[in-house]
Every structure is written in structure tokens, then in C-alpha cells.
Amino acid sequence: MKYEWRKQERDLYLPKGIQVVNVPQVHFLTLTGHGDPNQPAFSAQIQALYPVAYAVRMALKKGEFGTPYEYTVYPLEGVWTTTDGSRDATLNKAALAYTIMLRQPDQVTAEQVQLAIARTRDKHPSPYLDQLQFVTYTEGRCLQATHTGSFDTEGTTFAAMRDYLTAHQLTTQTTMGDYQHREIYLSDFRRVAPERRKTTLQWRLA
Numbered sequence: 001m002k003y004e005w006r007k008q009e010r011d012l013y014l015p016k017g018i019q020v021v022n023v024p025q026v027h028f029l030t031l032t033g034h035g036d037p038n039q040p041a042f043s044a045q046i047q048a049l050y051p052v053a054y055a056v057r058m059a060l061k062k063g064e065f066g067t068p069y070e071y072t073v074y075p076l077e078g079v080w081t082t083t084d085g086s087r088d089a090t091l092n093k094a095a096l097a098y099t100i101m102l103r104q105p106d107q108v109t110a111e112q113v114q115l116a117i118a119r120t121r122d123k124h125p126s127p128y129l130d131q132l133q134f135v136t137y138t139e140g141r142c143l144q145a146t147h148t149g150s151f152d153t154e155g156t157t158f159a160a161m162r163d164y165l166t167a168h169q170l171t172t173q174t175t176m177g178d179y180q181h182r183e184i185y186l187s188d189f190r191r192v193a194p195e196r197r198k199t200t201l202q203w204r205l206a
Helices: 040-062 110-123 151-167
Strands: 019-023 026-034 076-082 096-104 133-137 140-148 181-185 198-204
Touching (some): 026 040, 040 096, 140 151, 151 198
Antiparallel strands (some): 019 140, 076 096, 181 198
């Protein structure tokens, strides 16, 4: 049976309203960067991540590493902060620092990822393949909500999340104020109109 994250992990990826969740320890393919995500470099990084993820998926589906396993590729995610403390209406996109990520199934190993990168290099060469890392990421207890609309209007959802924090006497665990956050892109922002995009926003709780 094909594993589909939208069905098996709805509470984690598709929150109803604002809620507290426990995010498990998971594996990711990651690339780091800085600057305005509307610039070409950001798109180029995304284009380097996906072919590797699909190469891993195909190898697992064929049973190259044991029992065949079929699954839907996880959505793109990003951890964001700013290097100058700006946020919301005053956000300086040139000062953004980020890690973009694609989650991998638990059974994926670093060796399998390196094989997938080697296969990808032949078909989809990219200088970012040399920077790609396979990491274990632990988020833990988080507050999350789904934002509908443009990335530029996320401040409204963050404001509602801040109200929730206050009402429930919760605090975030951040290094750059509460702008440091995680985004899960439920819509393909390269194809979906800004007003229809759905993005799960997450803050790590102390």
C-alpha cells in the first residue's frame, strides 16, 4: 500500500485552526541559503532538491535497499529567520536566512542519498548538489496553523498565533525573536496563485 502523508499524517501537516503538536525526529534533504527567495538562486536550489528526492523514492519503490516501499514525496519545507531582526511589515527579504528541506522516510540512509545524488548529477546537473546535506532534524513540541494567502500576508496568521501563545501561557524557543519559524508548503507556490496558497506555519515551543 502506498504511504501518503496527506492521509496518514494529517494532524502534523494539515492543522485545523491553531494547535500544539509534537513533531517527531525525522530525516531531511537540505540546502541552506540567504537572501530574497524571489531571486533565481532560490528556485535553482529547489530544482536541485526534488530530483534527488525522486531518485530516492524510485530506488525504494524498486526494492533496491530491501523490501519495496512506495510513498508520496513529502512537501517542501523551510526554516526561516532574518539576519537583521526585521519581520512582518518591515521584513527585509534581502536579510533572510533559510534552510529548505524535503523529508525522507525513516529507512533512508546517508549512503542511499549519496547514490541518489550521483544518479541525479548525470541527468540534472546542478552546483547545489555538492551542497546538499542529509540531516536528522528534531523539532519537538510546536505551535502551528495553516495560512491561506500570499507569503506577504503571513503576519496576520502570526498575530493570531501570538494571541494563542498569550492565552495559553506558552513561549517560543527562538534565536531571533518570533520571526524564526518553519513553513510547510502545502501548495506549489510556483503554480498556485498567491491568494490560494496554503502554508503551515510552525513555531518551536520552549
